Amino acid sequence: xxxxxxxxxxxxxxxxxxxxxxxxxxxxxxxxxxxxxxxxxxxxxxxxxxxxxxxxxxxxxxxxxxxxxxxxxxxxxxxxxxxxxxxxxxxxxxxxxxxxxxxxxxxxxxxxxxxxxxxxxxxxxxxxxxxxxxxxxxxxxxxxxxxxxxxxxxxxxxxxxxxxxxxxxxxxxxxxxxxxxxxxxxxxxxxxxxxxxxxxxxxxxxxxxxxxxxxxxxxxxxxxxxxxxxxxxxxxxxxxxxxxxxxxxxxxxxxxxxxxxxxxxxxxxxxxxxxxxxxxxxxxxxxxxxxxxxxxxxxxxxxxxxxxxxxxxxxxxxxxxxxxxxxxxxxxxxxxxxxxxxxxxxxxxxxxxxxxxxxxxxxxxxxxxxxxxxxxxxxxxxxxxxxxxxxxxxxxxxxxxxxxxxxxxxxxxxxxxxxxxxxxxxxxxxxxxxxxxxxxxxxxxxxxxxxxxxxxxxxxxxxxxxxxxxxxxxxxxxxxxxxxxxxxxxxxxxxxxxxxxxxxxxxxxxxxxxxxxxxxxxxxxxxxxxxxxxxxxxxxxxxxxxxxxxxxxxxxxxxxxxxxxxxxxxxxxxxxxxxxxxxxxxxxxxxxxxxxxxxxxxxxxxxxxxxxxxxxxxxxxxxxxxxxxxxxxxxxxxxxxxxxxxxxxxxxxxxxxxxxxxxxxxxxxxxxxxxxx
Numbered sequence: 001x002x003x004x005x006x007x008x009x010x011x012x013x014x015x016x017x018x019x020x021x022x023x024x025x026x027x028x029x030x031x032x033x034x035x036x037x038x039x040x041x042x043x044x045x046x047x048x049x050x051x052x053x054x055x056x057x058x059x060x061x062x063x064x065x066x067x068x069x070x071x072x073x074x075x076x077x078x079x080x081x082x083x084x085x086x087x088x089x090x091x092x093x094x095x096x097x098x099x100x101x102x103x104x105x106x107x108x109x110x111x112x113x114x115x116x117x118x119x120x121x122x123x124x125x126x127x128x129x130x131x132x133x134x135x136x137x138x139x140x141x142x143x144x145x146x147x148x149x150x151x152x153x154x155x156x157x158x159x160x161x162x163x164x165x166x167x168x169x170x171x172x173x174x175x176x177x178x179x180x181x182x183x184x185x186x187x188x189x190x191x192x193x194x195x196x197x198x199x200x201x202x203x204x205x206x207x208x209x210x211x212x213x214x215x216x217x218x219x220x221x222x223x224x225x226x227x228x229x230x231x232x233x234x235x236x237x238x239x240x241x242x243x244x245x246x247x248x249x250x251x252x253x254x255x256x257x258x259x260x261x262x263x264x265x266x267x268x269x270x271x272x273x274x275x276x277x278x279x280x281x282x283x284x285x286x287x288x289x290x291x292x293x294x295x296x297x298x299x300x301x302x303x304x305x306x307x308x309x310x311x312x313x314x315x316x317x318x319x320x321x322x323x324x325x326x327x328x329x330x331x332x333x334x335x336x337x338x339x340x341x342x343x344x345x346x347x348x349x350x351x352x353x354x355x356x357x358x359x360x361x362x363x364x365x366x367x368x369x370x371x372x373x374x375x376x377x378x379x380x381x382x383x384x385x386x387x388x389x390x391x392x393x394x395x396x397x398x399x400x401x402x403x404x405x406x407x408x409x410x411x412x413x414x415x416x417x418x419x420x421x422x423x424x425x426x427x428x429x430x431x432x433x434x435x436x437x438x439x440x441x442x443x444x445x446x447x448x449x450x451x452x453x454x455x456x457x458x459x460x461x462x463x464x465x466x467x468x469x470x471x472x473x474x475x476x477x478x479x480x481x482x483x484x485x486x487x488x489x490x491x492x493x494x495x496x497x498x499x500x501x502x503x504x505x506x507x508x509x510x511x512x513x514x515x516x517x518x519x520x521x522x523x524x525x526x527x528x529x530x531x532x533x534x535x536x537x538x539x540x541x542x543x544x545x546x547x548x549x550x551x552x553x554x555x556x557x558x559x560x561x562x563x564x565x566x567x568x569x570x571x572x573x574x575x576x577x578x579x580x581x582x583x584x585x586x587x588x589x590x591x592x593x594x595x596x597x598x599x600x601x602x603x604x605x606x607x608x609x610x611x612x613x614x615x616x617x618x619x620x621x622x623x624x625x626x627x628x629x630x631x632x633x634x635x636x637x638x639x640x641x642x643x644x645x646x647x648x649x650x651x652x653x654x655x656x657x658x659x660x661x662x663x664x665x666x667x668x669x670x671x672x673x674x675x676x677x
Contacts, residue, residue, distance in 0.1 A: 074099075081096060190247055226352055227332070231359030236397075239398075245286045268314030275321075292337050297311070298342060323352060435479050453607045456514060459510075511526050
């Protein structure tokens with residue numbers, strides 16, 4: 001049972017605490033005393049006349065004259081001590097001294113010469129310039145001061161400064177968690193988190209428990225000990241965890257999974273123990289571990305076969321702590337990861353991380369809300385429409401949208417604008433997706449023609465294929481690492497059919513087919529197209545089971561708990577897979593050439609417009625080929641946006657043309673987006 005301590009007792013305890021600086025002060029005083037008392041001989045001051053009388057009686061053994069000070073120091077002979085010190089001679093040590101203020105060194109020289117000739121004294125005399133006693137004292141203390149400074153520095157480093165910190169040698173096993181107390185003014189609430197409606201709904205139960213735990217415990221219920229936030233990078237997992245702490249008004253411990261990892265053996269497990277000890281003291285509270293896969297990977301799969309693996313020891317301690325504290329202790333663990341498939345199964349079992357909260361990429365409405373949050377501090381004019389911006393950024397995460405807003409503000413400031421306009425946002429999207437325009441890049445006439453025919457091939461096929469994404473913009477101006485690029489507005493769909501995948505492959509092969517069909521030669525510009533087509537063909541056969549010869553077979557283990565096979569099929573099956581991939585690609589390539597051959601005149605006209613204007617838009621393709629036979633939801637969006645444009649001149653402005661993230665590039669360096677089934 002805790003004892004009550006009065007303020008008076010606390011005050012008395014603080015009064016008797018020993019400060020380390022007091023110890024340093026005592027040491028310095030002792031050194032000064034030792035220095036001042038290091039000379040055991042007794043010193044007496046004499047006047048000049050007394051010294052002359054004693055010197056004539058040969059009472060001094062040695063005399064040192066300091067020229068600059070007009071001072072001499074004389075050592076008294078042992079048999080003459082009684083003559084000078086009278087009654088104190090019995091208590092004198094060896095070689096007592098006298099100090100005499102002389103008129104000048106010349107006067108002393110005259111007196112000494114006369115005393116030697118008349119009294120036959122044997123006193124030895126030496127002359128010195130004279131030194132500063134304080135300076136000598138300071139120089140003698142320098143080594144001691146350096147030692148003391150080094151001791152203070154090491155002690156502060158070992159104690160982590162005044163308050164202790166990460167550099168503390170003695171606290172290397174302490175937790176590195178950053179504490180956001182409930183009294184912190186800078187709180188994050190659900191109002192600061194746009195979108196994520198489903199994820200917010202799932203964590204509301206955690207907030208409700210932390211606010212009123214008795215409501216659940218009275219009925220005998222057990223609140224989940226932990227929740228795992230899973231989703232792509234930049235979707236707001238960390239922000240959502242902070243919002244939970246802000247809404248619940250409880251302390252919030254935040255740290256990364258890598259904070260447990262250290263070069264010293266046993267440090268990770270010690271930090272886990274210290275973290276949960278602090279959390280129990282602050283309960284009710286939330287412990288948030290970001291990127292938990294750094295420490296929570298499945299055991300037994302480490303390349304290092306050392307049985308005393310530090311990461312596995314840390315994971316074992318984490319598992320023990322999560323299962324050790326009471327269910328109703330008020331400590332809830334939140335964790336975030338992009339790779340839930342590599343986590344250890346014991347970490348995900350009921351009683352530890354009881355539930356997984358999926359934080360997906362935002363849809364159209366959620367992107368609109370996110371734009372609204374990030375546009376608050378930006379000065380915008382009436383031309384900026386959040387719904388328009390949301391439609392131009394499919395597939396963008398919350399971090400991507402924040403980057404778009406920041407980049408637009410930088411572009412506007414670079415152009416000395418007072419407000420950020422829609423044109424700046426569109427340029428920002430173009431720059432983020434495709435890179436900076438490189439109009440100064442030198443290309444020959446043949447290269448420009450090849451790029452124009454290649455991009456026109458993509459545009460033509462996307463216009464005549466039913467399931468291809470509608471075209472938005474095509475350019476042959478180099479941007480980033482791409483010599484040419486085409487923007488499309490894809491459907492935001494959750495599943496993809498076989499026909500849609502084949503149409504996408506056919507559209508991707510349109511550039512290479514146009515080069516072979518109309519130029520008579522092929523180039524390296526289609527390398528990225530071929531890479532994406534090949535990956536998509538393999539995915540259709542190996543993952544989606546869409547092959548006629550290998551139907552309904554999936555060779556991919558999404559759980560991550562495989563059996564260590566290099567590939568789960570035989571060499572004969574591998575040959576069959578390769579043959580099917582080649583067949584898929586060949587069929588779509590032949591199909592692409594046939595469509596282009598049927599529309600040769602329109603394709604060539606489109607390529608000439610590209611060569612003349614460098615950029616063409618959706619309405620230019622429609623002017624050449626007419627309206628598409630298939631109207632998708634994306635095309636309805638494009639048509640609505642075209643109607644919203646005021647004048648034909650504004651239609652030709654790049655700022656008013658929808659820009660999207662699905663950039664089709666023609667260089668092997670540009671990474672292809674993932675294929676979604």
